[in-house]
Amino acid sequence: MAARIDDVARRAGVSTATVSRALRGLPSVAAATRTRVLQAAAELDYIASPSASSLASGHTRTIGLVTPSVSRWFHGHVIEGAERTLRAAGFDVLLHALMLDASMSRASIDPTVLRRRVDGVLVVGLPVSEEELAALEGLGVPLVFVGAGPPGHVRVHMDDVGAARMVVEELVARGHRRIGQVQGTPTHSVPWSPAVERAQGAEAGFAAADTVIDRDDRPVEHGDFSVEGGRAAAARLLDRDPGLTAVYAHSDEMAFGVLAELEDRGVRVPEDMSVVGIDGHDLGGLVGLATMAQDASGQGAVGATLVLEMLAGAAVGPDVLYPVTWVPRRSVAPVRTAAG
């Protein structure tokens, strides 16, 4: 029932080859011919069969998005930004979510579902293992990492080390000397994951404050980048070290959990405790959470652009560093003096 390419060809009085060329905007078609073909196609409401053209051409005009989450702030926004850019360029988006299972570990990337299906892959906020990386490369299509990616590969991400360090500096500048951390827990512990890099950055911040902060007084707990994880980590931190004046969570979502725990315990923010996060979550303003903000959907868009450029044969540099912005809010204040 749906019109096929030879219906259009017949109607326009040309060959199917010409229809194909005209519809795809290839150069070697006479203007008059093209008009005629376009007209005929429109009249028949013709759309080329994607499977047929993929089979014949060898490419799918589809980009795979591999992500461990859709609902989390960073991933949702990156996906949104990437989708918009890809669709605008006429590409489809195949969503491949690898949810965490009950044991907090996630399914491995299944490259078989991507094989022959996509022209390129965007890996969103997902530290991949060596085997997964090999599998992804085995796909033989452009590969771009957003949020974090192995060095040497094309990636767009914030400066995790720098951002984390700056946060510590902000706290130190406000007189905080007893700072607890809620770090992220990477699923696959690779050295380039945000969890690890933010930890390193914080470390660097502390190192710079070596003269004022005791090396042994830098308590750390782990939340797994989730609200509940952050809450539990905060609980452990507070139990262990009642003298803290600030908690630095390595993501806003964990910081939310920290705030919840503090509220439950009647610890006032910022009077008794300053709290900082990283990310720039939309709802940070609601609870007055100071943070180091990044633009997630912007990174998604850039990542998408990069795959498209690689597809077009352009040589793209391996690293796009995205800027962060310090967003001071009421959750962080100068440490109260002993007299206060």
Added chain:
Amino acid sequence: MAARIDDVARRAGVSTATVSRALRGLPSVAAATRTRVLQAAAELDYIASPSASSLASGHTRTIGLVTPSVSRWFHGHVIEGAERTLRAAGFDVLLHALMLDASMSRASIDPTVLRRRVDGVLVVGLPVSEEELAALEGLGVPLVFVGAGPPGHVRVHMDDVGAARMVVEELVARGHRRIGQVQGTPTHSVPWSPAVERAQGAEAGFAAADTVIDRDDRPVEHGDFSVEGGRAAAARLLDRDPGLTAVYAHSDEMAFGVLAELEDRGVRVPEDMSVVGIDGHDLGGLVGLATMAQDASGQGAVGATLVLEMLAGAAVGPDVLYPVTWVPRRSVAPVRTAAG
């Protein structure tokens, strides 16, 4: 370089037809033959070309997800639930997001990108216009609506009318008589959108309280289901009617905006003002927001299951109503007495 079906056929010593049958688990294949084929396929790391099999079979093993957002709570969770279910069933997910543009209106659904590409469509939290509905039906594939859908179509959603009514009842039961509403604003104003149905439900709740609440004392403002919209609406509400004791936002995200505005104005919650939302947003607990909660990812999973069943030829009922749960939190309290 990648193995094709005749490579497998040759290696297993059978015809390509048998390989195809064996690999797809069709019944009429001898056990021994199947084993041999499976073995050969595994050795060659063979995966059937999706485009080729789509072209030959006429179906794509792909479901389209049409949504106006990825980053909003409801949509993100529905997508997550649906994706998981679809992938488990061996289906791919094509993400089609229709972002809002600057003018707050959204792009129309472009059915051409879905044509011949998907075996079924899941419309997520999107009130579609008559034309869009016609276009979607024109696809000729199973169509399921999650979150809200036109009557008579297959849909899974919460009881918006009932939930909204129950919220009003909860407030009335706590003595509130001056209740302001922040309603949602549907992009396409269809009678079955959550915005409209929640408004109707609230209306019904007020009607039941007719003897205690003046008909003319039910102020309403509109936020567009966003935090900022909710905040602006709350501002208008408060300016207009300083005597309110409760604000009922028709979504948690708008309620967050209401809370932010109240805090800015120094209005204490719940001492001076009770606030309620609808949805069960993950971060509601953080700010103590009482709400009528629904299970978004569950609805996504059910929606996915329905498309799959329709694909399998099952007759599915047109309506799956999803239960809601009242979640009392500290943002709602009995109205303070005049003496209080």
Added chain:
DNA sequence: TTGTAAGCGTTATCAT
């Protein structure tokens, strides 16, 4: 600039 015709890699029909 346009047409002819050979793929592209499966599935499905019809025999056997």
Added chain:
DNA sequence: ATGATAACGCTTACAA
């Protein structure tokens, strides 16, 4: 239960 073979609907050399 298995094999031949004709679709499936397009793209792309190669010719003209």
